Amino acid sequence: MSRVVTLGWWAVWLVLAAGTSSCRGVFIDPSSDVMLLAPPRDGFESVADAMQPSCGTLDCHGQPDRNLRLYGGRGLRLDSAKSSKDGETTVDEYDMNYWSVVALEPEILSTVVAQQGRDPERWILIRKGRGTTRHKGGTLMHPNDDLDQCIVEWLKGNILVDPCFAASRISVDSPTP
């Protein structure tokens, strides 16, 4: 009860503005009275899998010293006894990836989510991925391609399984990211 009372009015406004969609995630920084919105954790596995070959390889964000740190069955492993040769991405790894992603510019992400994903390039992950902000890894997605759709729709609270799956399967036979 006391936590509810301490929430800032603007945070309450954000929640109201976000509507009542049950699939939109909410998290609270326990050290402050700020409430921020985040895209849903439910279904994030598809988004994380989509990001794995384009973002989460061992030579990019699959490195322990990256701010955006991504784990995955084919990249960095959370379990110190495992390597990228050992099986699929685990639930714990998906959890860690989720928090790593939503911790990027959380206030901006919250605003984008509150506005149903409008102008997603306000959020750094979209700008970096689209290459509109300097990104050492270059341009990895273009508006409306599979990876872009997968992430942008997730910001709206939707999980588009087919584009996400297609983005997770880029290979030498379909190499254009």
Place this chain on the structure above:
Amino acid sequence: MAPRERSAAPASRRLLPGLAGGLLLATLAVVAGCGNFNPLSDPVEDAQRAALGPEDPNVPEGPLHRAGQPCAVCHKEDGEAPAFAFAGTVYRDPVEALAVPDATVVLTDAAGHTFMTTTNCVGNFYVRPSEFQPTPPVWTSVQKIDFPWTMESPIHREASCAACHYDPAGPATAGHIFVTDDQTTFASILSRPCTAADGTAR
């Protein structure tokens, strides 16, 4: 008429040029006197170079040296050695680090361009930027026997295979590169002595 007295400059104004000069001299002395100190160096790169250790005195500096090490620590643009677009060392199997000579390394980029090269007698291969300037990401495979061993993930920006492929395999590394895990094929994969064709100079 009494001579005009020179007005005394504030003590700080008199001290500053002296301090600046002293600092400059001290910096020059340190730079000149300590060969290993470079105030403009990158500490991360310095640490990477230091981790390589010294050259093996029995191996000439060149295509045969530092097998299994991350080549692009030195072999990079504006580096101290000729730049490589990709370079690495190929071994027989996932357990033993037995170098595989004459394995084919195939690199295919996002634009569909393919480049092929082969390993030398110590398993090393390298690709110069003048030979292949890929559009990332790049998919790769190595082949010594009937079928290629293909890397599941693409390469986005790392030129050194050993940056990700080092031993022992663990959470941040897939272990060294190998051509097969099928023990029945091990006997057909032979090493060979180095020849002049393998190169001894950079």
